[in-house]
Amino acid sequence: MDVIELRDYIVEVPDFPKPGISFKDITPVLKNPAAYRFVIDRMHDEYKDAGVDLVLGIESRGFFFGAPLALKLDRGFIPVRKPGKLPRERISASYALEYGVDALEVHRDAIRDGQKVVLVDDVLATGGTIAACAQLVRKLGGEVVGIAFLMELSFLNGREKLEGENVFTVVQY
Helix, strand or coil, X not given: CCHHHHHCCCEEEECCCCCCCEEEECHXXXXXXXXXXHHHHHHHHHHCCCCCCEEEEECCHHHHHHHHHHHHHCCEEEEEEXXXXXXXXXXXXXXXXXXXXXXXEEECCCCCCCCEEEEEXXXXXXXXXXXXXXXXXXXXXXXXXEEEEEEECHHHCHHHHHCCCCXXXXXXX
């Protein structure tokens, strides 16, 4: 499989969730073992020699790619969740939405000083969510060694919010 073939498993859904939006449905990627494996293998190849200590996945679709990547790298996995979902002491970071503000949280003891972390999510759109996650990693003393996505919606210019970061995407639109 290659990137061209992988695109066959990302289904464009017009006018979802509202008119004018063209949603990219990744569930066929998850359903097909070869397509899913291709994505995890590409991410693994990108970070296998980066000295990664931990993989951080963002609720919820980042879990689909972050957890298997962590296993393949033989590293720990850290879930980043919406507020109120984590049971122990946590820290949070806020980020802007189209109409308001949201936040993400991670356990305060998730990352130790100097640990190298790869951040993983399904899509790079405007970059706000992943920038907040990078802020969380750095607040805890970790080093962001990479940020990986299944796909990038390059027309939304999300990389601009991630200037200076090592960003890897499997597929770009």
